[in-house]
Amino acid sequence: MLLRHTKDEVMEREALTINPAKTCQPIGAMYAALGIHGCLPHSHGSQGCCSYHRSTLTRHYKEPVMAATSSFTEGASVFGGQANLVTAIDNIFTVYEPDIIAVHSTCLSETIGDDLQQIATKAKDDGKVPEGKYVIYAPTPSFVGSHVTGYGNMVQAMAEQFAVSTGETLDQVNIAAGWMEPSDMREIKRIAKEMEVTVRMFPDTSDVLDAPQTGKHVFYPKGGITIPELKSTGDSKFTVALGCFSGEPGGVALEKKCKVPFQTEDLPIGLRATDRFLMTLSKAAGVKIPQSITDERGRLLDVMTDMEQYFSGKKVALFGDPDHLIPLTEFLVDLNMKPVHIVSGTPGKRFEQRMKAILEDTVPEANVKNGPQADMFLLHQWIKNEPVDLLIGNTYGKYIARDEDIPFVRFGFPIVDRIGHSYFPSVGYMGGLRLVEKILGVLMDRQDRDAPEESFELVM
């Protein structure tokens, strides 16, 4: 047993994180930046940061992930990284020819005190940014928040640094997209199209990180929101921000800069969160929800009712990112399941508040923790004390699932040992159907595996 060192007695820890349920800000910023068309993310720090982020994203998506680095050296750490970044910007526009460079900082450049805004301005003043090209920047110190925070910071930077208000109001709605898979972003666009709503979604990683095999290695795949589209978000009539941690910063920034009103909704995971998203979108756009979408809802609900007996009372442990866990927990509760252990490494009071609201009447005994020391080690100890029927989370859950022999559904970031997440959505009613199918699949496989021969059933 790989985690045989984990004892069931919950260890009080003051300082230490064991087996984290999070990673650092810059990778979130890099992922978000890939959702702009023609954008090369740039890591302002040591070479290793960029390499680790690219490797992790590559393992998750099985796609080439392009990003550049300032390649800090000892000199840069003493004299500041300005020269490195200005040189980098010059080199990148000359050789890799992106439309945009999206710079994010690292713990190193933040500790040195590099000011990205000032450096970006200097690069422009020095003529290193060609006409019609852009450099945007987001501070992403690794010692604050988590990868989710970094994603939110880059979403905010996109709105702040691109959106323009021309005074005209366009018949379009912005979607400030929280951290989702390319498949989820594609699904949201499909739903909007079905509703005949023009949406401007940022970022949009569909057709970037799920690119087809063409015999070419395309540095800038065809997907991603374009610069004119991003600029026009300032003239949209409304913004629906998805996810209070990762999407909301985009909505806030647009309201502040261009007076576009916004509303934050959960990521549309599960029945009720999808209901709320669709209501908000239809209201914002002034359209009705079409019958085709209502039918999708009906199909999801039909499966939820048909299979109700299999979910009932099942205990679940889940871990991951707050914007995923909030609607997922709600969905599990609606399925009459019992989410008893919930862990997120990302700090933030709103997570605690939302979880409390969802669970206080239904699963008041649930263990919920986020922020420092909310890690996989703690989750494992909780599970040892109160076993569960199902574990939901990213690939790192597989150690616990194996040691404790728990059915496991992979969900979240990163998933480095399975495919599917980038192609099949988890959002919307159809995404809800996929989640239900996956959960049922592992629960029923377990029942089949463990059933004594006489009660091994053909029909379930």
Next chain:
Amino acid sequence: MEKIEILEGRQRQVFEKQEGQGALDMACETTSLSGSVSQRACVFCGSRVVLYPVADALHIVHGPIGCAAYTWDIRGAVSSGPELHRMSFSTDLKEMDVIYGGEKKLYKSLIELIDQYQPKAAFIYSTCIIGLIGDDIDAVCKKVAQEKGIPVLPVHSEGFKGTKKDGYKAACDALMKVVGTGSTEGIGKYSINILGEFNLAGEAWIIKRYYEEMGIEVVATMTGDGRVDDIRRSHGASLNIVQCSGSMVKLAKEMESKYGIPYLRVSYFGIEDMSKALYDVAKHFSDRPEIMDAAKALVKREVSSLYPELQKFRKELEGKKAAIYVGGAFKAFSLIKALGSVGMSVVLAGSQTGNKDDYEGLREMCDEGTVIVDDSNPVELSKFVLEKEADLLIGGVKERPIAYKLGIGFCDHNHERKIPLAGFEGMYNFIKEVYNSVMSPVWQFAPRKGGLS
């Protein structure tokens, strides 16, 4: 084909072998240019991969969470016993720690962990910001070592302080502090340490088995399936066998000067190099001819069963072209020979960390027209793969999807290999993997070599 520019300042890191060309003036062992999409990692990465397989030691990453998260169990370095190395421990530094320092947090973490896990030693990796915020990790390590009675070793691996190679050096420095602290009682004359072998997919076990079959005692493997107590007494061995370009030559040199242990550089990839690795050791112990006899018998047995198998693959692989982009250049030498044994040629050979001699060696081995690169990037790799019409790319995690997008086969010869590629059986696995990938029917559907855009 569209011309792809080489990043300005990189001209001296990319060469094509031509007739009448003198020695290469490769500008290697430098940091990457700012703004390059480099495939390289950092100092920390170098230290972490070298020390990671020491399975009964505690490995604490001192810094913000990312460095620990990205190196959590990413390398298939197999252990036959304890698996403490596969856990991820971090001091997870926050803003307040950056302002006030992280020493207290490190101290508390160490005490908590040593009490909980009773490790044989602890390695403390410093990440980028540790030096900047002024943490004296040497002092913390010293204090904890005194209190807990185990070696607590600082690894000075701040990411920006050089290249991955400097990380290897920092790892060797830490190991050198462990070497020599144990009793050498009972170690015989015909004994070796295996250095620079990390037991990916159990490769160290294969190599160890070979040497043991020859009648040689293996004192310590560093660091594959590594144990602190073995490393402590490794100075009792008569010879160090060093694999992998740069990572552990420094340790071997230091053990030579401090303990008078000579070392040999070897590679375990391919028939030729694997056999040589056994024969060279046998030659070293020439006063005992049985060792050479055993080596010859072993090689004969293995090769006579392997050779016919390889001939089957050769029929279809003959004339296929490979591009190689690996971490250390020494591995590239072996791969060129190994591919040559099934009739495949190498059209691109590159590494992240090679030195001048390595690249000169590559130039001598390769055919005319072969491209030789240091610290390459995806644009260059794609360009040369297409121009040279390669059928296969050998690389690591970031290169794999590039090969597939270009519609050619791929073999991971890095952390993510799933089966052993070292030794004679590894050679069979390697060629089989190459064959399966290159000859897969899936490529018929791929609009292959569609050009770069």
